[in-house]
Amino acid sequence: MKKIINVALPKGRLGEKVYDLFEKAGYPCPSIKEPNRKLVFENEEVGVRYFWVKPSDVAIYVERGAADIGVAGKDILLEYAPDVYELLDLQMGKCWMAVAAKAGFVDDRNRTLTVATKFSNIAKQYYFGQGRDVDIVHLNGSIELAPILGLSDVIVDIVETGATLRENKLEVVEKFVDISARLIANKSSFQFNRQKIEEIRKGLEIQTEKK
């Protein structure tokens, strides 16, 4: 029986684009595009089983072996540091991890900087690298509100076009990491399915280079 490779895809617009890339690379599963609420889709012929999961959970599914491979944002990989292989930059969902603040903000190094973010580990590492004393405020959403309401001096967040920042009279202070979607693999699964996973990676690489 053909070994099926389990693929965790991030739910949402990015996930749909990622699936299209897999399809073009030779791993289609037409039922995935049918309007229904199913979460698992299989094409036994080409040996893949896709499932939709919350984007921030993809790395957990792969690290714990529920999925052999998956597609996760670099932001999630940096924040949670899962023990997985990062096989390919799919050049999709491109954006930056950036520090932003109210327009005209000047960092006063005489006092502790308050930083609001969803990405506490990334922010800690960034400021630790600069020897900067910071107070991290972990938030789960609407990060842009924090400097407006005085909850923080700056925010560390993902910036794509900067439109949300501009609308809230915030500006980028520094972009410090490039973010995009990455193909990841479970380390144990990779050893037992190396050939198949390498085939998928090569197929995706060819499609990525074509874009």
Add this chain to the structure above:
Amino acid sequence: MTDYRQILSVEEWTALKLRALYASQGYRQYKMRKFEPYDLYVQNKDFLMDEAVITFTDTDGRLMALKPDVTLSIIKNSRDEDGTQKVYYYENVYRVAKGTQAFKEIMQVGVECFGDITREDLVENLLLAAKSLDEISCDNILEVSHLGVVAGTMESCGLVGGAKKRALVALGEKNVQALKGICAQEGIDEENTSAILSLVVVCGDIDEVFASLDKLAKGDKAKACVAEFKAILLALQEKGVADKIRIDFSLVENVNYYSGLTFKGFVEGIPTSVLAGGEYNNLMKKMKRNARAVGFAVYLDGLAKAEGLS
């Protein structure tokens, strides 16, 4: 007669089989206390997987710690002797479980071999690791690397200091694009960049990659390590275990702990490695021991989750 397999858990049963295996190969059991003076771990924190240690104050006021690692205790409490000393252990260690920020008790069985270690001892240790995996399941793979080859290749191609550290992280992720980026930042030419990327690409069975190993060897250190590594791989082929061996230089975790030969065992159906080991000569030097050492540990805590281990 009592069928003990019906009574024992998969971890207990596997531990028994492994203990019998190691005893049959001439290893003697090393029994130790559950705790050590905390100083031992502070002085050697570079050799621990995680710096977090459970501590308590003993009745005489000394700060003690529950063992987060067995090897440190064995090396600390043993003496230099002629020849090689071969011991096995069956102990619990206490470490922070990844992602939980909580301590966990982990049952470990393992072997340590120290003294005048020869190539034959290294091969014997790898064979014993392969046999240990066979005791857990017939669907297993032993991933093997040589940190001397990795470090020698990187250094002779111009990656040193912080750049080498970042490159090791990227290699551990098999992240070709990140490695290319680091080489570009460091102004490394195309030929040397290609040699560094080969550390990711050269991966597979012994037959598949044996000829490519020479292409990696840049600089005297890497060449000597490649020659040593090839001799070990040939010996493994002669012993008939080549089908279970995968050469993979992305195995660069715990570079502080291991030097030279390093290996990791995987079993189909278990998402993490169940065995990890290698040469730990740096630790021996740090503990002022005039000897080389090699060993491995089998992690039994994940076995219960896998179904149908054969």
